[in-house]
Amino acid sequence: MNEKILIIGSGFSSLSAACYLAKEGYEVTVLEKNKNLGGRARQLIKEGFTFDMGPTWYWMPDVFERFFADFNKTPSDYYSLKKLDPAYQIYFGPNDSINIEDTLEKISTAFEKEEPGSSKTLTKFITKAKNNYDIAIKDLVYKPGVSPLELVSVKTIKKLGQFFGNIQSDIEKEFKNKRLSQILKFPVLFLGAKPSDTPSFYNFMNYADFGLGTWYPDNGMYEVVKGIHTLALELGVKFITNSPVEKIIVENNKCFGVISNNKMYISDIVLSGADYHHTESLLDKKYRAYSEKYWEKKVFAPSSLLFYTGFNKKLSGVEHHTLFFDVDFDNHATSIYDKPGWPEKPLFYASFPSITDKKCAPEGYEAGIFLIPLAPGINDTPQLREEYFNIIIERIEKNTGNDLKNNIIFKESFCINDFIKDYNSYKGNAYGMANTLMQTAFLRPKLKSKKVKNLYFTGQLTVPGPGVPPSLISGKLSAGLIVKQLKKNL
Incomplete structure (x- = not known):
């Protein structure tokens, strides 16, 4: 077996797919546009500080365990994990915060202090969320989105009503306390849509939060990238960086390679983990499955204004993850x-x-990453970035009592224009396409091109959706379809 497979991009979904395809014995080459691997999950190292530029939350540890188990490995073979306690802190005003700790029992105690009787309601709510998690993560999200029948089972039929309700109304019906309601809506933001537009079934994210907890890989999320990259190398995958793809070569509706840096790479299969809209722009118009009008109508997850900031002192009154609500x-x-x-x-x-x-900053110093969710496609200027940096620094000072303005060594920003430049991201979105009812499962862009044979897609604009765990799953799903086709061709 010597079929050649080219993968565009080296984000989590591409790395995942590369591992699964190499395991099957195919010759896999990954072309990465940037000088470093990882896609959005890159790393910034500056003046002794280390920052994750993209994902900073390690949720759903079971998905990572399942990924590595497919190769008879464990996450601990490649990186070490620590469960955070508290998982995160939420500020509602000056010196007014709630800590979400590392067990459901502790979280229930915090809820009870905030609203008597709410701990019992929370227990019932999380029990339902766990049930949905078991259905979704152990079964549904591992379907490739080929047919609506994938969603049909005895378990899902019983949950049918939850696909037409929404998270916001469910939470506000059960929790009258506005602060507790906001806390429970927070995990839904990882799915990229408003809680009022997110189906009730997705409350499984609350179990991911309160039930499974928040973890931290030693040295940051980039260690996960490095770990999967190491696994891929062990499996024989070849990586070529600084290699933006300029054209996908198609003849007679059949893809047989790409052009990168004016060099032609011939392959039996092309799999793109790059932005879906951008990837289709590398095709002649007649081969594109989705029109500009299609993309314009879709609900995209937010973009972000990010700052990577070095402080010359330690901060008080904040935790590893701190939300300002x-x-x-x-x-x-x-x-x-x-x-x-x-x-x-x-x-x-x-x-x-x-x-x-402590390795993330020089001794006695603090590394700070700040993120403001934004609408994709809006105007992005240095002046606006500076204005909003000052807004959040003032708010941190006001809420936590820290004096920060005179303790900033440096700051680096990353926003809409950078998402477009570095990742070819549609309208500069940060997280892909939102998981609304009409953008779930088989209603998302397909893993397999509808117009070009031997062209496949993976990542957060297709199934299952936004986030690191879904991206790992997406890579597995794409690889599965490719293996199925190649074996059928034998």
Whole structure:
């Protein structure tokens, strides 16, 4: 067996697919546009500070375990994990915060203090969420989105109503306390849509949060990239960096290679883990399965304004993951989805990895990563970035009591224009396509091209959807379809 497979991009879905395909004995080559592997999950090292540039949350550890188990490995063969306690902290105002700790029992105690009687409601809510998690993660998300019948089973028929309800109404019906309601809506943001537009079934994210907890790989999320890259090398995958693909070669509706840096790479299969819209732009128009009108109508997950900041002192009153919900949640969501524009009062997220991992900053210093969710496609200028950096620094100072302005050594920013430049991201989105009812499973862009034979796709714009665990699964699904085709051709 010597079929050649070319993979475009080296994000989590591409790395995953590369491993599965190499395991089957195929000759796999990965072409990466940038100088470093990992796609959005790159790493920034500057003046003794280390930052994850993309994902910073390690959720759903069972998905990572299942991935490595497919190769008779475990995550611990490649990186070490620590469960965070607290998992994260949420600020609702000056010196007013709630810690979400590392067990459901502790979280229930915190809820009870906030609203008497809410701990019992929470237990019932998480029990339902766990049941949905077991159905979704152990079964549904490992379907390739080929047919609506994939969603039909005895278990899912019983859950049918949950695909037409929504997370927001479910939570607000059970939890009258606005702060607790906001906490429970938070995990849904990882799916890329408003809670009011996210089907009730997706409450399994609450189990991922409260039931499975938040973890940290020693040295950061980039260690996971390095671990999967090492596995891929062990399996014989070849990687070529600084190799943007300029054209996908198609003749008679059949793909047989790509052009990168003016060099032709011939292959039996091309699999793209790059942005789906961008990948189709590498094809002649007649071979594109989805029109510009199609993409315009889709609900995309947010983009982000990110800052990677070095402080010359340790911070107090913050945890490794700290959320600032001291402004109106719904107003910010409106500025992302309903009336796209820069939010007047943004919610934002802060990560201080050096609280957990001293290697992330020089001794006595702190590394800070800040993220403001934004509507994709809006105007991005240096002036706006600076304005919003000042807004969040002032808010951190106000809420936590830290004096920060005079302790900033440097800051690097990353926003919409950078997502487009570095990742060819459609409208500069950060997380792909949102998981709304009409963008779930078989209703998402297909893993296999509908117009070009031997061309496949993987990643967060196709199934199962946004996030690191879904990307690992997407790579497995794409690889499975490719193996099926190649074996059928024998």
